[in-house]
Amino acid sequence: MSTTDQRVAIVTGAARGIGAATAVRLAAEGRAVAVLDLDEAACKETVEKITSAGGKAVAVGCDVSDSAQVESAVARVVDELGPPTVLVNNAGVLRDNLLFKMSDSDWDTVMNVHLRGAFLMSRACQKHMVDAGFGRIVNLSSSSALGNRGQVNYAAAKAGMQGFTKTLAKELGKFGITANSVAPGFIVTDMTAATAERVGMGFEEFQAAAASQIPVQRVGRPEDIANAIAFFSGEHAGFVSGQVLYVAGGPLN
Structure with missing residues (x-):
């Protein structure tokens, strides 16, 4: 068992894809993991992977863009696992379209899940990290933050995640809390499958x-991103904060 066996992690959007791989990886390193997603039932497979390997996990249903649901979900994690000191803001959605076809709802939905969700989750968890004198926040950005046709909403949200991360690092560092961002390139997930269908x-x-x-x-693969997240959320990454790591198989320019 590693030195992180008492740490409690929350991974949002953890029912599948990158979130599920991350939850499994953090559990394998000794963390108790709250597997959080919009549909609690959809978290069952991820939780079973963790528990069948001897780990500890709970499924938690939550709309991360809803303040009341976020507060309730974090309170439940505290009750069932303990105060969270690791947070991975991974929840995300796509509403791709060219600018002239993009609706208000397409824009608002992506902003609310990615940016508002990360804000609400970070705000709800930071108090527990401050009390512990230790915290790790990892936010999922994307190579799309550099701009991507048909994704003006997603690109803006993922670029925003980078500024959000750097600001958290400056505000929370004195409390022993780091904030970093992982920006995946092309990863095989349901979301990239949806992009293929769109084009x-x-x-x-x-x-x-x-x-x-x-x-x-x-x-x-999702595991490639989970590896990077595991580093940033680790006990020995305390002098690494405010960074954006592109995990894309090579340079992007």
Whole structure:
């Protein structure tokens, strides 16, 4: 058992994809993990993976864009696992479209889940981190933060996550809390499958096209991102804060 066996982590958007891989990875390192997603029932598979391997996890349903639900969810985590000192803000949605076709709802939904959600979750958890004198906040950005056709809402939200991260690092550092951001490149998830469908390509073809443009000549897997998150959330990463790490198989320019 590692030295992190008493740490409690919350991973949002953890029912599948990057969030699920991260929850499993953090549990394997000894953390008790709250697997949080909009649909609590959808978290069952992730929780079972953790518990079947001897770890400790609970499923928590929560709309991260809803302040009351966030406060209730964090209170439940405190009651069932203990005060959270690791937070991974991974919850996200896509509402892709070109600017002239994008609706108000498309814009607001993406901003609310990504940015408002990260804000509400961080605000609710930081008090427990301050009390513990230890905290790790990891926010999921994206290579789309650099701009991506058809994703003006998503790109703006993911760029915003980077500024949010750097500000948290400055505000919370004196309390022993670090804040960092991981910005994935092409990762095989339901979200990238949805993007392939939007542009009219089969997913296998879409992956092959992406891999051909990546220096390491492959697309990423959720576990690749979980590895980076595990570093930032670790006990020995206390002098690393306010950083944005692109995990994309090579440089993006």
